[in-house]
Amino acid sequence: MKNKDTNLHVRGESCFVDDFPCPAGVLHAAVKSSAIAHGTIKRIQIQNAEKLPGVKRILCAPDIPGENQIGSIIQDEQLLADHEVHFIGQPIAIVVAETAEIAREAVELISIAYKEKPAVVDARIAAKNGQLIAPPRTFSCGDTDLAWAQCETISSGSTETGGQEHLYLETQGAFASLKEDGGLQLISSTQGPTAVQRIAARVLDLPMHKIEVDVLRLGGGFGGKEDQATPWAVMAGLAAICVRRPVKLILRRHEDMIMTGKRHPYSSDFKIGLTQDGKILAYEATYYQNAGAAADLSTAILERTLFHASNSYYIPNVKATALSCRTNLPPNTAFRGFGGPQAMFVIESAIVAAAEKMGVDASSIQEKNLLKDGDELPYGQIMAACRIKPCWQHNTERFNWHEKQRDVQEFNQKNKLVKKGFACMPVTFGISFTNTSLNQAGALVHVYNDGSVSVSTGAVEMGQGVNAKLRTVAARTLGVNPESVRIDSTNTGRVANTSPTAASSGADLNGHATRIACEQIRQRLIEFAAATLKTESENITFENSRILVSGRENDLTWNSLVDSAYWARVSLSAQAHYATPKIHFDKSKEKGHPFAYYSFGTAAVIARLDCIRGTFIIESVDIVHDLGTSLAPKVDLGQVEGALVQGIGWMAMEDVVFSENGQLLANTLSTYKIPDIYFAPEKIQTHFLENAAHPAGLFHSKAIGEPPFMYGIGAWLAIRNAMKAFRPQAEIPFTAPFTPERVLMALYPK
Amino acid sequence: MLTFYLNQNKIATSLHHGTVLLDFVRRESRLPGTKEGCREGDCGACTVLLGEIADEEIKYRAVNSCLLPIGSLAGKHVVTIEGLNLRENTLLQNAFVDEHASQCGFCTPGFILSLTDFLLNNPTLNFEEAILAVAGNICRCTGYESIKRAIKLLLTEVESRIELSLDKRVPELVRTGQLPEYFNTIPQKLARLEFDVEPENPGKIVAGGTDLFVQQADKLLKQPLQFIDDGQQSREIYRENDQCIVGASATMEEVRKTPVFREILPEIDTYSKLIASKPIRERATLAGNIVNASPIADFVILLLALEAKLILQIGSASRTVDLHNFYLGYKKLDLQEDEHIHNISIPIPNPGFKFNFEKVSRRTHLDIASVNTAAFFAVEENKITDARISAGGVAPIPLLLKNTNAFLQDKIIDPAIVESAMKIAAEEISPISDVRGSAEYKRRLLQQFIFAHFHTQFPELIGAEVLA
């Protein structure tokens, strides 16, 4: 099925926040933020800024009518800093002016005097100082202390993974307008409309029902707009209330980069022990998560790190400890994979370290330890319907791994200054919000009496194609042509108390809710049709907007049936709620069954390294991925490819560089580089595991958004193998991303 | 009044000429299809087509509207995504829809515009050239694979459905429903357009604007500007005796396409791919690259190795400076107030010379170099009779490696002299650590490049052993 949005995109007709026609009288806001990473504000001078013609109002913390608090899980973050500042880019004041340019000029005229305090940017130092967001957590099974004695090979080491800027192409932004009764409408580029509504209500001292948040679509989110779209919408709302005019607030790219958090950098230690034949017996890891200056979603992300400590492997003895460390960087936040990628990089590094010690190929250890049904994961969930081995097997056969490995070896023998590396990456990713309560969704479906259908849910379209999937669900359930289904904007007035569109679960949760709502309407219509046609309900089916009786066509069409049902006073609307069954987790024991199911897949990557210049190209990536029975294969394919390239970017290009005093150095697109069309792999082949229906899934499908991101780790491993082919003795730290600099310096040690 | 055409509409505006086109189309003209992703030429979301009459024919090229001041538009035709839409989707638009080559959609109009440039200008319509056309467009969602599929689909569709000759692309694309009708009327309309040629008022010189309008755009709105990219004359590139003369407002792409320049640098297409993106190169001038005075300016590095000279002018007075003497210190130039570059003069070397350009940046394409270098060698029977190696990113100014060059003079090429040259080069530079790399790395990289110059140009003499 075609994605309706795409048709608008190619014509430039799709609307993003900054594209809506502005009403008369609209004002524009810009944000003044902290210039220092840690300290106290001594004085804020706004007189010069206020005098600038066109400036309407300058708002600081005392102007906030409610609570100056935007923290969601832990309440430790102010909307506007009133006394202490904790990172460079922390908002302090808002200028409201006739134009965005005037507002920005006025921002420059605000002068702030600070008393500086020492800044900490390193997670391990923060941990040493006891600056933790929450107490450390440990997941364990078996007894590692006892297991070491039985291990033939033990390897230990440290790893570093860098941050990652989301770089959604549409920057953060919002538009606020007043309602007659002092309420607000907020148009926001957010993945979490309810979060915006809840926090706006808290900050502006309004009941939630006076705040309507509407989201049409996002120009990319990737987690960066899960929690961190909120402040800008709340600021626009605050400004609108204070000046009694509509206000737009759109961040420019460099403001967005400086003021918002990114993927969490992790610094980790590992110790791994294996038997002689390569079975992993024991694994210990300690993760130091660099949370930045406020909790944001860090503790939830940390939890997912622990869940994915052992990736796709069965390890009987595990002890994984994670610390969320408070530093003076912008609060780091959700980003595709949500702590999972960071954990997987550590276990894969550990396997590489062990393989090197044992003189074997890492892929042989990977393969030997893959999970199977009945294996218990360190947090107590028992593997069921495990498909990691079929994915591995399929990949080796379908894409001829052995031949590829041989080709790589031959190439390396022939070429002295160009080397290739081959590596595999299995991924097992748990699907569900790890916070069980969030696994719920609502849908509101209307059938209008002309037969057209409108669906509202809590899901936000941000390019991942959730709308296309919801349309499929509604069309299939109602038996109507997809063309007659429209997915409406995400609006807190239509569907309330929504979870953010995140954790790859947007289509699953909201799709089920949509299905249930549509089933209700269908049932009513079936009964009405049966009565009209004087037959039994069981005989009636709807297909392609036609009404079939015992499989045979009939005069009655969907449109005529709906119209008669309306006149017969049958309700054509339904609201439904869905909560994922059977999931639970006990934090006091760190055991439970947190995931509805798992997503599985494998990738094989070949990298080509220029050993003169330290540059590299990803030559090919072959993927076998299990996505159940896809609801929208082309949408899912796009998710696999997009996530893969983003993952490779994280592993082999994108370098979030901060100075020692907390200044973001790569703060524009000219210094922060993300994959372009030439950097993307020369060849990507994706195969969806066949006969992989997932009975518990939405029409047997599986979630797709995040898992393929972690295939990017395979690129890092492949580049490393190519480096080793050039210089077998090279000491290559387990540090990501690889950049031409890191590669060259490792190839040519002093 | 500044007058130009925007899609099918005539525009007359008195806004400050430093207003960037992106703001003009989005705010003044309320055409929101053109997107803002960075305002610094690095994402391509703001791509538009700029059409102008040259040699009695209208030529369109994709450019970044975020760096294009409206002062450069007098008498030209600007096309945004809205100006490409027909009632039905074009083959290009449909290819994107069919292959799901758009996810969030924010980047998509930019891709469509860049590929329209490709359809309008590319002689052979092959896949590699299409990729080159979108190399300045960043997409965060798709991983580009579906975009590549869409391009392949487009190429098959175009091949099977329309016959495209090179000289009448506009009318042919109109006839086949790939461009709106109004395109056919634009040349006459532009010819009839009256626009005051602004008096040569003193002010900040704006050439392509690709350097000036990155981040400084707001300040430029408050000062007088002098646009020099108009006069056809100043864009000329021609041979004069044994020199290639490049006019002050000749762009990187114009230079690349000129036969006399290609004679000097036959590999310029390869080097070009490593410099900015096509839309930037379509605007960026060599003179701007020189005056911008970035220590890693790519064209400066090429021109240093080619022994280029600058012809500078104030009023009618002119003087000539060797390019390597033009740089006095970090962003300090031998250029008077009110003086400007009139021409660049490049000696055409005797046949048989060797030339190589090397650049490494964090990302290979559309990125600023960590270090770059060019090498010119004249060689007789393995003896170097002339060596000019330049290097950027290793000193406060773009550098000629004087000691290395002097050392190489009259040497017979062998691994030992290459190793020595690598050492000497490393000693005569003074790189600093910054976001593009540590000093240590830049030093290492330059040494690798010195090896690469010899290894690529004299592979039979200099093999891999040197690096072992």
Ligand SMILES: Cc1cc2nc3c(=O)[nH]c(=O)nc-3n(C[C@H](O)[C@H](O)[C@H](O)COP(=O)(O)OP(=O)(O)OC[C@H]3O[C@@H](n4cnc5c(N)ncnc54)[C@H](O)[C@@H]3O)c2cc1C
């Ligand atoms: C996205 C992007 C990527 C880039 N990538 C690269 C790259 O890979 N390599 C690289 O080298 N550069 C790169 N640049 C830098 C820039 O494009 C070049 O320096 C370009 O050549 C500048 O030329 P311009 O005509 O646009 O100059 P302008 O911006 O118009 O002017 C630059 C300066 O030169 C002055 N000037 C211009 N012409 C004259 C003249 N005739 N006489 C006296 N002064 C004059 C102007 O007053 C101004 O101070 C990039 C820029 C962008 C935006």
Ligand code: FES
């Ligand atoms: S807005 Fe990014 S290139 Fe113009």
Ligand code: FES
């Ligand atoms: S589709 Fe989202 S940036 Fe390209």
